[in-house]
Amino acid sequence: MxxxxxxxxxxxxxxxxxxxxxxxxxxxxxxxISEALTFGMGSGIFFGYLPFIRINKLPLTTFRCPVGKIFKQVTSGLGIxxxxxxxxxxxxxxxxxxxxxxxxxxxxxxxxxxxxxxxxxxxxxxxxxxxxxxxxxxxxxxxxxxxxxxxxxxxxxxxxxxxxxxxxxxxxxxxxxxxxxAPETLALEPAIRYGIKSAANAMVKNPVPFLGTRGIGFLANRLERWPRKFDTHTTHLLLGQHIRMQEEIGTGGGGFRFMYSAFLQEAAAILGEQRLVSVSTQLTESGDTWRRFAVKAARNCKGRATENDSFEAMGDTLRTCSRIETEAFKELLDIVS
Amino acid sequence: MIEDLEKELLDTIIEICDIREAIPEEMSVDTPLIGQDSLLGLDSLDAVEIVVMIQDVYGVRVQGQEQGREIINTLKTLADFIKTESRRDTIN
Structure with a gap:
């Protein structure tokens, strides 16, 4: 069967x-509905640096919402x-x-x-x-x-x-x-608007300093202190863990940013809102910048870092991600409010 | 047989991943690039470097991790991806 x-x-x-x-x-x-549309309606995008939650004895960094939220939010948002x-x-x-x-x-x-x-x-x-x-x-x-x-x-x-x-x-x-x-037809517009608003609130209106776009800056500040606080071996373990969470678990930090960018392009067409297209470009830029950070971190772990890959340079790259995403999600709040 | 693009990719990977050992004779366009079966000894940290390199050098972006795994599986899959994406950009 x-x-x-x-x-x-x-x-x-x-x-x-x-x-x-x-x-x-x-x-x-x-x-x-596409995968990207599902990710966006489910407010899948997020950032959290949670040093008190340990995976393999190393801090947890997450680039997406909690597991299960996407399915629940999308189905309930569509009346399913x-x-x-x-x-x-x-x-x-x-x-x-x-x-x-x-x-x-x-x-x-x-x-x-x-x-x-x-x-x-x-x-x-x-x-x-x-x-x-x-x-x-x-x-x-x-x-x-x-x-x-x-x-x-x-x-x-x-x-x-x-x-x-x-x-x-x-x-x-x-x-x-x-x-x-399930209803007879999929009413996408309200689910898209709700998904964008919910994600943007979590990213730029989050009161917790290690969550949302503030959390990216929080990680940048912490990361710059690692070489003074830990020995080289531990520092490399911390960096390696971060890259694996960013680029391997799920679709990774960069991947999720690209997926959200694709969602915004689809949303722009469905809602007839061209401003979403320019925010989509910002999210792609953020995804690229996350990957630049991952390369710098990987070079440190592999012992082939140049002066452009210093911890200060990595911190600056993360702050660039934070700035791009803060601007993007504030713009999204303006668009859907 | 290793074609021009595959050869170029191999040379670039050797350079950016700082591979100092001699390349094994059995290395071909179909041998795994990353992971425990990699003849070059490359791991997931090197994969990040390769993904960014092909974006910088060839202007093609790997979007997701699962897609990435398939693309950088071998020199051949990597070269095929670059050719396909470059062709798509030309058409668009």
Missing amino acids: KLDFVHKQSAHCECGVTSNLINHEFKKSGQT SVKWEKFRSMDKAMAALDRELEMGHAVGCRTGGYWLPYFPPSLRFHFNMHNLVVVGKEGDNYLISDPVFPDMVECPAKDLAIARFAKGALAPKGSMYRITK
């Missing part, structure tokens, strides 16, 4: 699952109802999944990506918030639309069960979800 589900690859799993599930639901109407389920029993979770498939429903699942055998070994890491859509079952294999892969994949039932019940931080506990009710 296999649903007639259109699989589309995406850069970011939550956005990909959200847009693929919604596009499946609205197949008859012919309306579709969703049924969520969690399970204690693996057997019951898999039986519930089978029942939904038999009823012809595409089912989103949260999994621990490390346990999915179709992931190449080099790309496996313990991340318990990997989203995918189960679209069928043939024999003992599930057919899966995993948005980070170019084509549909198959996964043995026992492996999917283990992935759905991966242990550790943010354990998925068999979480699954499906769309239960």
Whole structure:
């Protein structure tokens, strides 16, 4: 049994699952939403430097909103109802999944990506918030639309069960979800406006100094002190951790800025608001600047830094990102208010 | 056979990533560039440098991480991306 589900690859799993599930639901109407539009309507863009939250004993930096927010905000913003389920029993979770498939429903699942055998070994890491859509079952294999892969994949039932019940931080506990009710057409304009306003508020009206665009400046100041505060080994670990979070986890800092830029271009066309196009250019510039920072940091870690890659230069680059994004999100608030 | 663009890319990568060891004979356009199977010993930190280099030198931007992984998988995928994007820019 296999649903007639259109699989589309995406850069970011939550956005990909959200847009693929919604596009499946609205197949008859012919309306579709892109990954970028989903990211923007879900207010996916963010920045937070959280030195008190440790990943592998090193501070957490995030370039996006909390996991799950995009799906919830986009579906509720578009008036789409969703049924969520969690399970204690693996057997019951898999039986519930089978029942939904038999009823012809595409089912989103949260999994621990490390346990999915179709992931190449080099790309496996313990991340318990990997989203995918189960679209069928043939024999003992599930057919899966995993948005980070170019084509549909198959996964043995026992492996999917283990992935759905991966242990550790943010354990998925068999979480699954499906769309239960949707309006006849997608009303994009209000969801876009709300998504922009919510993201802009989080970025430039955030009272917490280490969040939003102020947080980027906060990181710049902290980073400049690292060489005086820590030994070289620790400093390089801190820089390396930051680059991995920026350029590897999810789509990375630069990648998310480019995705938001693409969203603003789409939003400009839908809302008929040309000012969004110029803000889109600013976000692309910010993404490029984040990558310049990552290169400087990588050169320090690799022992090939030049005088242009000093900690002061890295701090200045981050402050440039902060300035560009502050201007951009203030402009966005003006546009949608 | 390593074509001109692939050769040019390899030379640039060797320079920017400061690779001082001799390039293994089995290095081809299809061998992995980054990760544990990389014959050049390149990792994800080097990948950032390569992504920015192709934007600076060839004017093509890698947008996302997943796309990036596929693009900088091998010298061939990297060269193909540059050719495709350059052609698209010319058409537009």
